[in-house]
Amino acid sequence: MANIQRTQVLVVMIISLLIQISLLQAETIASDVHPNISTLKSMVRITNRLGDGSTLNLHCKSSDDNLGLQILAPNKSWSFTFRPNIWGTTVFYCHFTWPRGHSTHFYIYDDFRDGVHRGIPCIYCFWDISKDGPCRFNEATDAFDICYYWNGDPKQ
Numbered sequence: 001m002a003n004i005q006r007t008q009v010l011v012v013m014i015i016s017l018l019i020q021i022s023l024l025q026a027e028t029i030a031s032d033v034h035p036n037i038s039t040l041k042s043m044v045r046i047t048n049r050l051g052d053g054s055t056l057n058l059h060c061k062s063s064d065d066n067l068g069l070q071i072l073a074p075n076k077s078w079s080f081t082f083r084p085n086i087w088g089t090t091v092f093y094c095h096f097t098w099p100r101g102h103s104t105h106f107y108i109y110d111d112f113r114d115g116v117h118r119g120i121p122c123i124y125c126f127w128d129i130s131k132d133g134p135c136r137f138n139e140a141t142d143a144f145d146i147c148y149y150w151n152g153d154p155k156q
């Protein structure tokens with residue numbers, strides 16, 4: 001009888017130990033899914049919405065990267081991914097040109113405007129480029145309604 005009780009105590013101890021181990025593992029997994037700012041990758045996608053069949057030429061750069069000239073047919077997109085720096089100073093500057101001599105530029109990513117801890121954050125920063133200026137996709141409204149003038153001022 002005493003032996004059986006001792007076995008039962010041992011079984012209970014082992015079970016509680018297993019529960020503790022699995023809780024510990026769950027905690028480790030939970031900390032893995034928390035966004036880690038140093039491994040976070042953002043994406044910019046740019047789509048030609050000039051209309052009337054115009055081709056959009058663009059050339060984007062940051063202080064570290066020159067992404068080269070891109071030529072976008074109507075309604076076509078181009079994208080790049082990058083890791084915003086931990087100081088929150090990442091910017092990508094793009095020069096846009098289209099037929100009949102139009103030439104303009106825009107900061108397609110500006111950590112101060114788009115960064116995860118800023119005003120209107122984006123990880124997937126999707127932009128439609130029209131002649132009136134760039135508009136960013138808004139997950140809250142499911143529309144490209146975060147719009148800017150070419151000089152960078154917000155439209156709303």
Ligand SMILES: *[C@@H]1O[C@H](CO)[C@@H](O)[C@H](O)[C@H]1NC(C)=O
Binds near residue numbers: 036038
């Ligand atoms: C975030 O990721 C980096 C690089 O993988 C790693 O060195 C760092 O320990 C991670 N930080 C946290 C809080 O998980």
Ligand SMILES: *[C@@H]1O[C@H](CO)[C@@H](O)[C@H](O)[C@H]1NC(C)=O
Binds near residue numbers: 053074075
């Ligand atoms: C581009 O998309 C617009 C809106 O969906 C459409 O009206 C237009 O015909 C498309 N242009 C081309 C060249 O596919």
